[in-house]
Amino acid sequence: MVPNLLLSDTKGNIFVHPVLKMAASDGRSFIVPRSSDMAALPKGSTLFFIPHHVLVAWDERDRAFVTVKKYQGLKCFPVSAFLIPGFTRTYLPASQKISANVTLPLWPYTAVGWRKGRFYACALQTDPSRRQRPSRYGQKSRIAANISRVLKKFPKNRLFKHLSQCALFYNCRNAQDLYLNRGEAPLPVSPQCNARCLGCLSLQESDCSLASHERISFVPTAKEVFEVASYHIKNAKQALVSFGQGCEGEPLLQFSVLKEAISALRKYTSRGTIHLNTNGFNPGYLEQLANAGLDSVRVSLNSVCEKSYNDYYRPRGYRLRDVLDSVRRAKKSGLFVSINLLVMPGFTDAKSEVDCLVKFLKHGFVDLLQLRNLSVDPDLLKARVPYPDGGPMGIVKMISLLKKECKGMRLGYFNLPKEKYAYT
Numbered sequence: 001m002v003p004n005l006l007l008s009d010t011k012g013n014i015f016v017h018p019v020l021k022m023a024a025s026d027g028r029s030f031i032v033p034r035s036s037d038m039a040a041l042p043k044g045s046t047l048f049f050i051p052h053h054v055l056v057a058w059d060e061r062d063r064a065f066v067t068v069k070k071y072q073g074l075k076c077f078p079v080s081a082f083l084i085p086g087f088t089r090t091y092l093p094a095s096q097k098i099s100a101n102v103t104l105p106l107w108p109y110t111a112v113g114w115r116k117g118r119f120y121a122c123a124l125q126t127d128p129s130r131r132q133r134p135s136r137y138g139q140k141s142r143i144a145a146n147i148s149r150v151l152k153k154f155p156k157n158r159l160f161k162h163l164s165q166c167a168l169f170y171n172c173r174n175a176q177d178l179y180l181n182r183g184e185a186p187l188p189v190s191p192q193c194n195a196r197c198l199g200c201l202s203l204q205e206s207d208c209s210l211a212s213h214e215r216i217s218f219v220p221t222a223k224e225v226f227e228v229a230s231y232h233i234k235n236a237k238q239a240l241v242s243f244g245q246g247c248e249g250e251p252l253l254q255f256s257v258l259k260e261a262i263s264a265l266r267k268y269t270s271r272g273t274i275h276l277n278t279n280g281f282n283p284g285y286l287e288q289l290a291n292a293g294l295d296s297v298r299v300s301l302n303s304v305c306e307k308s309y310n311d312y313y314r315p316r317g318y319r320l321r322d323v324l325d326s327v328r329r330a331k332k333s334g335l336f337v338s339i340n341l342l343v344m345p346g347f348t349d350a351k352s353e354v355d356c357l358v359k360f361l362k363h364g365f366v367d368l369l370q371l372r373n374l375s376v377d378p379d380l381l382k383a384r385v386p387y388p389d390g391g392p393m394g395i396v397k398m399i400s401l402l403k404k405e406c407k408g409m410r411l412g413y414f415n416l417p418k419e420k421y422a423y424t
Contacts, residue, residue: 001035001115002021002022002032002033002058002060002113002115003021003022003033003113003115003120004016004017004018004020004021004114004115005017005020005022005023005055005057005058005113005114006022006047006112006113006114006119007068007076007079008048008049008076008077008078008079009071009074009075009076009077010074010075010077012048012049014047014079016114017057019059019061020057020059020066020068021057021058021060021113022057022094022111022113022114023056023057023058024037024091024092024093024094024111024122025091025092025093025094025111025345025346025378026091026345026346026391026392026394027092027344027345027347027382027392028346028387028391028392030056030065030094031091032058033090033091033113036396037090037091037122037394037395037396038090038121038122038123039087039121039123039124039125040118040120040121041081041112041119041120041121042083042084042086042087042123042125043084043133044084044133044135045081045082045083045084045087045121046081047081047082047112047119048079048080048082048107049077049078049079049080050077050078050080050093050095050104050109051077052097052099053077053095053096053098054067054069054078054096055067055076055077055093056068056094056095056096057094065094067096078093078095079093080093080109080110080111080112081110081111081121082107082108083108083110083121083123083373085127085131085133085173085413085414086125086126086128086130086131086413086414087123087124087125088124088126088343088371088373088395088399088413089108089109089110089122089123089345089373089395090122090123090124090345090395090396091110091122091345092109092110092111092345093109093110093111094111097379100379103377103380104377104380105377106199106201106376106377107375108375110122110123110373124395124396124399126371126411126412127411127414129412129413131183131184131414132414137171137173137176139180143167143168143176143179143180144168146180147164147167147168147179150164150179150231151164154227154231157224157228158218158220158224159187159224159227159228160224160227160228162188162218162247163175163178163186163188163228166186166213166247167179170247172186172213172245172246172247174242177236178228178232181232181235182236182237183236183239183240184240184241184242184275184414184415185228185232185236185239185240185241185242186241186245186247187225187228187229187242187243187261188216188220188243188244188245188248188251189220189225189243189248189254189257189258190216190219190248190249190250190251190253190254191215191216191217191218191248191249192249192250193249193250194250194253194279194281194315194316194317194318195250195279195281195313195316196313196314196316197312197314198312198314198376198380198381198384198385199312199342199374201213201246201375202214202215202248202249203215203249213246213247214247215247215248215249219254219257220257221257222264225257225261226261226264226268229241229265229272229274230265230268230269233265234269238273238417238419239271239272239273239417240275240415240416241272241273241275242274242275242276242277242415243258243275243276243277243278244276244278245277250278250281251276251277251278252276252278252279252280252281252282252285252286255282255288258276259288259289259292262289262292262293265293266292266293272417273296273416273417273419274294274295274296275294275295275296275297275298275415276289276294276296276297276298277297277340277415278297278298278299278300278326279300279313279315279323280297280299280300280322280323280327280330281317281318281322281323281326282326283322283325283326283328283330286326286329286330286333287330287333290330290334295335295336295418296335296336296337296338296415297326297336298337298339298340298370298415299323299326299330299337299338299339299340300339300340300342301323301340301341301342302341302342302344302347302348302374302385303353303356303357304320304324304356304357304360305353305356305388306319306321308347308388311385311386312384327339327365327366328363328365330365331364331365331366336367336418336421337365337366337367338367338369338415338416339361339366339369339370340372341369341370341371341372342372342374343371343373343374343395344376344378344381345392345395346378346382346387346392347381347385347387347392348374348395348398349393349395349397349398350387350388350389350390350391350393351388351391351392351393352388352389353388354393354398354401354402357402358401358402358405358406361402361405361406361409364408364409366406366409367409367410367423368409368410368411368412369402369406369409369410369412370411370413370415371399371411371412371413372413399411408423
């Protein structure tokens with residue numbers, strides 16, 4: 001049964017259409033989603049309307065897609081879901097942009113409808129972990145109290161101060177976990193980047209939407225990094241500390257700081273997992289960091305096809321072959337290797353893209369494929385990063401194919417502590 005259409009007025013009030021059914025977009029055309037493409041909207045997800053767009057619905061009586069501009073005499077807009085972590089979007093909202101001059105914010109737009117008293121989103125759960133569920137972050141007073149205590153203990157540490165702003169004002173879950181003494185703590189180090197990603201969350205050019213948060217404005221010393229990392233490892237169970245956060249550029253550009261901090265941390269303790277999120281531009285740096293005590297690395301990719309990669313990342317001073325070589329050499333250096341795959345329906349699941357991805361993954365260099373919903377205006381992406389020829393196979397089919405063809409590699413969403421590296 002296809003869920004009913006959701007509509008929103010200009011104030012954000014959401015209505016269920018009594019007759020029309022929801023439609024969705026596979027990135028190329030409008031479709032009617034199937035039950036296998038959907039899941040009950042997970043608790044903690046957010047609903048919002050999409051301005052400057054006309055919504056598209058499915059009329060079962062006429063077996064046709066129709067545009068809806070008004071409901072009950074009022075102007076209406078499409079509704080989208082913002083999924084909690086651990087869920088992968090299968091389809092986009094069915095809508096049409098009214099003005100080409102409008103660029104939507106950097107959010108992961110997801111089709112959603114209403115059926116039998118519940119919201120249903122075009123999504124699949126791809127990671128069973130309950131980490132970063134919104135319900136786990138209601139202790140704002142505890143976070144604030146711990147921040148105050150830590151800043152008194154480390155009054156000169158600029159990194160602790162920066163992360164306190166991330167925790168309090170940007171609701172960064174990793175920063176909040178640092179001050180809740182659990183999970184993964186962030187170690188941002190780099191104000192600069194050697195890529196110009198279209199969907200960068202911390203720095204945007206004028207022709208895109210605003211960045212979601214501010215980028216770190218200084219390079220912390222190795223001592224400052226050590227203080228944050230050692231504090232977290234001392235206080236958190238199965239602690240994980242990670243370079244390469246949303247509030248920074250490319251951490252490998254600060255290689256000397258990383259190497260010194262990792263070496264100092266490993267001289268101090270063998271506990272905890274030291275992790276790096278990176279674009280992987282320098283394979284040699286990764287080998288040296290592995291020798292210094294780095295445990296794991298996650299390399300960010302939207303594609304393993306050169307043109308698709310270049311159009312999105314717009315790299316400066318390196319090429320995709322360097323990135324893929326980093327993956328290979330990281331694995332041979334003993335690191336636990338993840339790929340951060342930025343998923344966009346219609347692009348990622350194009351047959352040529354999937355074929356290239358499977359071919360690369362079957363070499364066995366990747367332990368974990370993290371499926372992350374690409375947060376960007378779909379129309380902007382399509383205009384700036386041409387989609388591959390041929391229609392999409394669908395995200396559900398793509399995931400099924402990855403599981404079948406890439407045995408020994410797991411799918412997920414979150415970085416893992418070394419206690420969970422073993423795969424059974």
